Amino acid sequence: MSPGSVKSTCRLPSGLILALFLAGVPAAAADWPGWRGPGGSGVSDEKGLPSRWSESENVRWKAELPGRGLSSPVIAGGKVYVTASSGVKQDRLHVLSFDAVTGRKLWERQLWATGDTQCHPKTSMAAPTPASDGARVYALFATCDFAAYDAAGRLAWYRSLTRDYPDLSNQVGMAASPVLWEDLLVIALDTDSAAFVVAVDTATGANRWKTERPRGINWTTPVFFRRGSRAEVVVQSGRGLTAYEPRTGEVRWVHEADLDPIASPVAGGEVLFAPGGNISAILPAAGDEGPRVLWTSPRIKASTASPLHYESRLYAIASAGILACADAATGEVLWQERLQGPFSASPVLGDGKLYCVNEEGVTAVVDLRAENRVVAKNPLGEEILASPAISGGSIFFRSDRHLHAIGGGSAQPGE
Amino acid sequence: MSIRIQAFLLCLSCIVGSVAQLQAEDIQSLLARVKAVGREGAGNAQASAASRELCDRGPEDLLAILRSMNGAGPVAGNWLRSAVDAIAEKTLADGRALPAQPLEQFVLDRSHDGPVRRLAYEWLLRTDPSASDRLVPGMLDDPAVELRRDAVARELDLAEKLLEGGKKPDARSAFERLLPASRDEDQVSRIAKRIEELGGKVDLARHFGFVRDWRVVGPFDSSGGVGYATAYPPETAPPDENREYTGKSGPVRWIEHSTPDPRGMVDLNKALGKHMGVVAYGAAKVRSSEDRPVSVRAGTPNAVKIWLNGRLIFTREEYHHGSAMDQHRAEGMLRKGENLILIKVCQNEQTDDWAQDWGFQLRVCDLTGGGLP
Numbered sequence: 001m002s003p004g005s006v007k008s009t010c011r012l013p014s015g016l017i018l019a020l021f022l023a024g025v026p027a028a029a030a031d032w033p034g035w036r037g038p039g040g041s042g043v044s045d046e047k048g049l050p051s052r053w054s055e056s057e058n059v060r061w062k063a064e065l066p067g068r069g070l071s072s073p074v075i076a077g078g079k080v081y082v083t084a085s086s087g088v089k090q091d092r093l094h095v096l097s098f099d100a101v102t103g104r105k106l107w108e109r110q111l112w113a114t115g116d117t118q119c120h121p122k123t124s125m126a127a128p129t130p131a132s133d134g135a136r137v138y139a140l141f142a143t144c145d146f147a148a149y150d151a152a153g154r155l156a157w158y159r160s161l162t163r164d165y166p167d168l169s170n171q172v173g174m175a176a177s178p179v180l181w182e183d184l185l186v187i188a189l190d191t192d193s194a195a196f197v198v199a200v201d202t203a204t205g206a207n208r209w210k211t212e213r214p215r216g217i218n219w220t221t222p223v224f225f226r227r228g229s230r231a232e233v234v235v236q237s238g239r240g241l242t243a244y245e246p247r248t249g250e251v252r253w254v255h256e257a258d259l260d261p262i263a264s265p266v267a268g269g270e271v272l273f274a275p276g277g278n279i280s281a282i283l284p285a286a287g288d289e290g291p292r293v294l295w296t297s298p299r300i301k302a303s304t305a306s307p308l309h310y311e312s313r314l315y316a317i318a319s320a321g322i323l324a325c326a327d328a329a330t331g332e333v334l335w336q337e338r339l340q341g342p343f344s345a346s347p348v349l350g351d352g353k354l355y356c357v358n359e360e361g362v363t364a365v366v367d368l369r370a371e372n373r374v375v376a377k378n379p380l381g382e383e384i385l386a387s388p389a390i391s392g393g394s395i396f397f398r399s400d401r402h403l404h405a406i407g408g409g410s411a412q413p414g415e
Numbered sequence: 416m417s418i419r420i421q422a423f424l425l426c427l428s429c430i431v432g433s434v435a436q437l438q439a440e441d442i443q444s445l446l447a448r449v450k451a452v453g454r455e456g457a458g459n460a461q462a463s464a465a466s467r468e469l470c471d472r473g474p475e476d477l478l479a480i481l482r483s484m485n486g487a488g489p490v491a492g493n494w495l496r497s498a499v500d501a502i503a504e505k506t507l508a509d510g511r512a513l514p515a516q517p518l519e520q521f522v523l524d525r526s527h528d529g530p531v532r533r534l535a536y537e538w539l540l541r542t543d544p545s546a547s548d549r550l551v552p553g554m555l556d557d558p559a560v561e562l563r564r565d566a567v568a569r570e571l572d573l574a575e576k577l578l579e580g581g582k583k584p585d586a587r588s589a590f591e592r593l594l595p596a597s598r599d600e601d602q603v604s605r606i607a608k609r610i611e612e613l614g615g616k617v618d619l620a621r622h623f624g625f626v627r628d629w630r631v632v633g634p635f636d637s638s639g640g641v642g643y644a645t646a647y648p649p650e651t652a653p654p655d656e657n658r659e660y661t662g663k664s665g666p667v668r669w670i671e672h673s674t675p676d677p678r679g680m681v682d683l684n685k686a687l688g689k690h691m692g693v694v695a696y697g698a699a700k701v702r703s704s705e706d707r708p709v710s711v712r713a714g715t716p717n718a719v720k721i722w723l724n725g726r727l728i729f730t731r732e733e734y735h736h737g738s739a740m741d742q743h744r745a746e747g748m749l750r751k752g753e754n755l756i757l758i759k760v761c762q763n764e765q766t767d768d769w770a771q772d773w774g775f776q777l778r779v780c781d782l783t784g785g786g787l788p
Binding site for chain 2: 088107108109110111112114116118119120145147149150152153154155156157158159160163164167169170171172191192193200201203204205206207217
């Protein structure tokens, strides 16, 4: 809905008008509203992004964080939001807001964890990436605590999903991020003891629909996908892909396959690229025709990092640290680069450059237009497991201790 | 003072009093709307509006919100703590002070809920950093575990300094005095290690309240995972050593099993033999000198159910996602005399090397995590 169409609904109650307005306003160009940015693509439209930096060079600002996290920063309305978890038992959950330009901390809120805090030592309770529509930030934690704050840091709503659904438990640690769709937030909660996908109202946090899924541990984030006028939200798990109608939760189609429960699928054009042992290109079901595998390539593989689609090319980093570029139409591998891994963070792209940050915090900058593609290897001097974010000419990285804004001008830390 | 002025002041006082009362009523109404939240977002719309109003309040309302958090439960508690954080943060950002003395009184009043006292304490420190030295030494026996942890950490540092200074007997005495107060595993382990290095002995199982003497029975069939939902006879009748049950591969009986592990780990692969797709039960008696609330805490890589005196208090159908002390927690009531703990531990049929463990540890402790007297 455009703001113009809000005018035509002037007889609606003002609260509803505001809700409709907020739900319909697209994210501003510079926003990075959730995990892997606009549409979950990992791609930014911004130009003039940095190629070189270090711990001290080309750093716009650097802010301390109060705890651990694998969640990405998100940027909306000039604010950076990030989550963290701390405490001996990882039972303190933090949501923080920073001024995107200066790095000044605007507010910090805490929640007490109400769900399990047991997890693999590599992850933490701040693994899911929050989402923001500019009006609010929606922060989900691996404890299944889920809260929405307005831009000023006032709690808009809170849910303890493990109090609502006590069988939810993933003692390796949950990681799937919530995804915004108009006035809904869609979350896939797949565990061995309970599994479902649920859409909650962004204004109240109440369920709009909830659809049961086969039980089984899974960490992927849903992806919204549009084919023609039809929108679908697709959830990948080890058993395959399931597409849901975003307004009702009705299952539209199922593609059974041995797919990855960690790396998430990515949409490109009318095709979904689903990581498994190999990556498969899948044409979603339409009409009477079921989903169709267009190609599966053993030469392009994804590991923990999810693949990325950009301008008819598919990019993926295999467990050995091999970055491969394939023709998205055929799966034919066009080139490969050996990067220094391992990688937990998924790559992001902007200004014609692919940013691949490894677990040591070294970002390989791969210029897709250059002959020698790897144009820089930039260290940040600390472990980075979270996917970066791009906004306002800066690239944002978070570690367990810091939030870094790289490039895009200079400002004093904590200004 | 003229009669007119006195009358004016009286009216003014009445108006101010009425406004204050109105405001007090308002905040109670706001708090009630927040505390009315229910499952699956029920009441969120009403609570949301109240929450935003609470967040915009001033420091004079902090104590009312903190008091309202007592017994509010974890869901309403998180709603309300956001208001406390918002008010306190804004107050300090505006260059104003938080109400230090009322906050300190709140912290010291052990009738308030532990996490809420800790919240008050952390904001108190932001406005009066000296409160730490004043309050923490008196918190070694505090029912609020996070406050107690700070007190233990402080005394631990002092004991380490005695050791560094070569005063070994004094250091050992300090560590031994500190052990009964400590609750968190990392602190307990550090203290126990020091005591043993200095020639002392520590009974960790007793300190934590681990149950080490069990009767176990099994294996029962859980092919395809059916055993988790199947109520085998041990679930329906008290343990009877004279009774024989139909097990997965033949008749089975209750057998005595004691674990020497200081953290109470029972290895069912050793106690009952190596099996896959099976269920075992463990039963133990726990004596109490009085009726009392307790925390029952277990760790296992297997799916588990726990009963206390026949009442099911915990269930979790999850396999081989790690095992850690206290990963599963439930609360229950011990009655004076003898009590029966029953645990059901299910092993699945995964063939991976890392999926072969079948066992559990369980402790019965007070609500702070200390072993029972």
